[in-house]
Amino acid sequence: MKKLIIHIVCLIFVLTFTFSVSGEEKKEISDSDLISKSAVIIDAETGRILFGKNQQQKMAMASTTKIMTCIVALENSKMNQVVEVSSKAAGMPKVHMNIKKGEKYYMKDLLYAMMLESYNDVAVAVAEGVAGSVEEFAKMMNEKARMIGAVNTNFVTPNGLDAKEHYSTAYDMALIGAYAIKNKDFLEITNTKTYHLTDVENKRNIQVGNKDAFLTMDNSAIGIKTGFTGNAGYCFVGAVKSKGRVFVSCVLACGWPPNKSYKWKDTMCLMNYGKENYNYKNLLKKNKIININTERGTKQKIKAYIQGSSKYLINNKENYHFKTKIHYNFPIEKKDKIGTVDIYINNKKIQTRNIIAQENVEEYNFKYCLNKVFNCFILQ
Numbered sequence: 001m002k003k004l005i006i007h008i009v010c011l012i013f014v015l016t017f018t019f020s021v022s023g024e025e026k027k028e029i030s031d032s033d034l035i036s037k038s039a040v041i042i043d044a045e046t047g048r049i050l051f052g053k054n055q056q057q058k059m060a061m062a063s064t065t066k067i068m069t070c071i072v073a074l075e076n077s078k079m080n081q082v083v084e085v086s087s088k089a090a091g092m093p094k095v096h097m098n099i100k101k102g103e104k105y106y107m108k109d110l111l112y113a114m115m116l117e118s119y120n121d122v123a124v125a126v127a128e129g130v131a132g133s134v135e136e137f138a139k140m141m142n143e144k145a146r147m148i149g150a151v152n153t154n155f156v157t158p159n160g161l162d163a164k165e166h167y168s169t170a171y172d173m174a175l176i177g178a179y180a181i182k183n184k185d186f187l188e189i190t191n192t193k194t195y196h197l198t199d200v201e202n203k204r205n206i207q208v209g210n211k212d213a214f215l216t217m218d219n220s221a222i223g224i225k226t227g228f229t230g231n232a233g234y235c236f237v238g239a240v241k242s243k244g245r246v247f248v249s250c251v252l253a254c255g256w257p258p259n260k261s262y263k264w265k266d267t268m269c270l271m272n273y274g275k276e277n278y279n280y281k282n283l284l285k286k287n288k289i290i291n292i293n294t295e296r297g298t299k300q301k302i303k304a305y306i307q308g309s310s311k312y313l314i315n316n317k318e319n320y321h322f323k324t325k326i327h328y329n330f331p332i333e334k335k336d337k338i339g340t341v342d343i344y345i346n347n348k349k350i351q352t353r354n355i356i357a358q359e360n361v362e363e364y365n366f367k368y369c370l371n372k373v374f375n376c377f378i379l380q
Contacts, residue, residue: 037253062227065160083129109197123159330363
């Protein structure tokens with residue numbers, strides 16, 4: 001009986017261990033796992049797509065637009081700037097703070113109200129405060145989008161209300177989010193739980209609360225912004241920082257009322273996939289030393305180094321390789337660029353590094369030989 005009990009205990013242990021090991025296996029992800037019509041998760045540092053579903057499809061993006069509104073305002077205005085509310089701003093539909101024409105607010109307070117509560121009237125006030133008009137502000141937004149690399153995006157409004165030719169993609173919005181979270185003021189705003197503000201004349205007292213529930217769902221969450229319109233459906237751009245890695249995700253058209261929670265489910269699915277499967281790997285050590293054949297050179301080989309380093313988030317199933325191109329001209333001098341190394345992950349080029357010479361070398365030709373002979377005679 002005692003032996004039987006021991007065998008049963010051992011069997012339970014083995015089964016428990018087996019299930020626990022299998023439970024630690026990395027979870028794959030597919031389009032069918034996501035409700036969103038369009039979704040993506042990227043490495044915030046490089047912008048590389050780690051998983052995407054229709055991520056380049058142009059779609060309405062609702063109030064995730066305000067990510068760009070906020071970053072353009074932060075970079076082009078002062079936080080103590082006074083903004084006077086126009087009739088256009090005051091006339092914006094819900095969600096709104098009910099600002100009135102002629103009221104004055106500080107830019108800083110408006111940005112907190114806009115990002116935490118997603119007020120549409122406040123977004124227009126911000127745009128007019130920065131650029132004088134919504135139209136001029138939209139130009140600034142589009143210029144910034146091109147600079148960031150969001151080439152399939154076109155902004156018309158600063159608040160994201162449905163408008164003809166106002167669109168983006170999941171990938172572009174993730175890129176914009178990744179850019180925005182590098183700004184410490186932006187992060188401070190979007191991670192604030194509650195904020196109190198008044199108008200300049202202290203006639204109104206307003207308390208705003210953060211509507212980004214993702215911040216409480218994931219301990220590594222650092223933002224960013226929700227959105228909803230009838231055309232766009234539920235949208236969300238999220239970001240997490242985990243073990244030195246920063247992931248940014250975007251879900252667009254992730255259900256319609258009453259399915260408000262779908263965007264959180266999809267976001268958690270994307271973020272868990274990133275955190276469980278991707279870790280940093282040094283593809284190239286910093287300033288790696290290599291030998292270069294010079295062929296017609298006075299030295300058969302010279303030392304060179306690959307400038308910089310290459311550190312990427314990569315999973316165990318991905319392959320990477322390098323392609324070296326040498327294109328030097330004689331004479332080669334120390335610090336000359338003599339070639340490039342292209343770095344590929346899954347046969348897609350993700351980076352190019354320069355090859356820099358560490359030695360001088362001349363071409364072995366008739367002129368070189370003639371000079372050598374002439375120098376011999378002179379020395380004698």
